[in-house]
Amino acid sequence: GDSVTQMEGPVTLSEEAFLTINCTYTATGYPSLFWYVQYPGEGLQLLLKATKADDKGSNKGFEATYRKETTSFHLEKGSVQVSDSAVYFCALRHIQGAQKLVFGQGTRLTINP
Amino acid sequence: DAGVIQSPRHEVTEMGQEVTLRCKPISGHDYLFWYRQTMMRGLELLIYFNNNVPIDDSGMPEDRFSAKMPNASFSTLKIQPSEPRDSAVYFCASSLIGNLAGELFFGEGSRLTVL
Numbered sequence: 001g002d003s004v005t006q007m008e009g010p011v012t013l014s015e016e017a018f019l020t021i022n023c024t025y026t027a028t029g030y031p032s033l034f035w036y037v038q039y040p041g042e043g044l045q046l047l048l049k050a051t052k053a054d055d056k057g058s059n060k061g062f063e064a065t066y067r068k069e070t071t072s073f074h075l076e077k078g079s080v081q082v083s084d085s086a087v088y089f090c091a092l093r094h095i096q097g098a099q100k101l102v103f104g105q106g107t108r109l110t111i112n113p
Numbered sequence: 114d115a116g117v118i119q120s121p122r123h124e125v126t127e128m129g130q131e132v133t134l135r136c137k138p139i140s141g142h143d144y145l146f147w148y149r150q151t152m153m154r155g156l157e158l159l160i161y162f163n164n165n166v167p168i169d170d171s172g173m174p175e176d177r178f179s180a181k182m183p184n185a186s187f188s189t190l191k192i193q194p195s196e197p198r199d200s201a202v203y204f205c206a207s208s209l210i211g212n213l214a215g216e217l218f219f220g221e222g223s224r225l226t227v228l
Contacts, residue, residue, distance in 0.1 A: 032215050043204055043219040089156070095215050099144060100169060101206075103156045 002027040006090050006104035013080055014112050021075040021107050023064075023090035031092040033057075033066050033073040034101070038087045047075075047088070082111045115139070117220035119205050125226045131193040134223045137186055138207030146217060147180055147190050148204040156204075162188065163210075195227045 007022040025033070032051045036044040048057030053068035062077045073090060090104040118137040126132055138145050146161040160170040165182045173180070177196070182188040192199055202224045206217040 034216060036219075043221040044206075045219070046216050049216055093215050093217075095210070099163065099210070099215070100158050100161055101146070101217050105155050 002031070002092060002094070002102045004090050004092055004102055004104035006088075006107050009087075009107040010110060011107060012110045012112065015082055016079045017111075019075070019077040019080045019084075019109070021088055021090075021109070023073045023075065023104060025071050025073065025090075025092050027071075027092055027094070027102075029094065030068070031094045033064070034091045034093070035062070035064055035073070035075050036089040036091060036103075038089065038106075040086070044089065080109075080111050082113055085109055085111045117205055117207055117218055119203075119220035119223050121223055122221065123224045123226075125228065126195055127228050128196055129194045130227075131191065132195045132199075132225060132227075134190040134203050134205075134225070136188045136190070136205030136220060138188070138205070139209075139218055140186065142207035142209045142218070143185075144208045144210060144217075145182060145188050146206040146208075147188070148206065149201045150204060150222070151201045159190070159203075192225075195225075197227045200225055200227050 003026045005024050034049045035047040037047045038044050048059045050057040050066035055066045064073050064075045087106045087108050089106045091101050093101045120135045147159040149157045159172045160180045162182045180190045202222045204222045206219045208217045
């Protein structure tokens, strides 16, 4: 079945550091890929998305590129802020067939001033 | 626009009591999902509906859990009887299949504590 694997957390960085959170997936066909973010005490919010190979999703300075050849969707940001501290989830969903959203285990990110 | 609305936001109950969680999806959405989040198991899909019909309930832990969607604007997740191991945050999410990417929109969750 479909699965998503994220890099182990927690990740701790200093403000203005470069961020990469790795995400790889296993799926048939061409699922849509997502990054969701969960701030403390809140629900999940969509951060960015990509629907086909080589698409780049971007939002709030974060970027991720849908790489079919490496089945990856790594999240990057050039300069993180304290306010980026949250849990980040990579996920996939097929539009055809089974419709459920499959999540990775989440990566907790802490940014220190 | 109103997002996904869940109630209650917090529930504290004693073991053996019945718990009912409620969800109002975004108007016009045709998929509704119930997830559970714990530190140990992360995010788990419990059940999802399409056009009010349950499609996959394989994630429902046991017979103590049941979910209904009587109409397009309301769903409930019921636990009877509740147990301490049911303590978790329960999220409801909805989506519209006509959306190209198919992203889910989540509510703020219902935090359940069973003593």
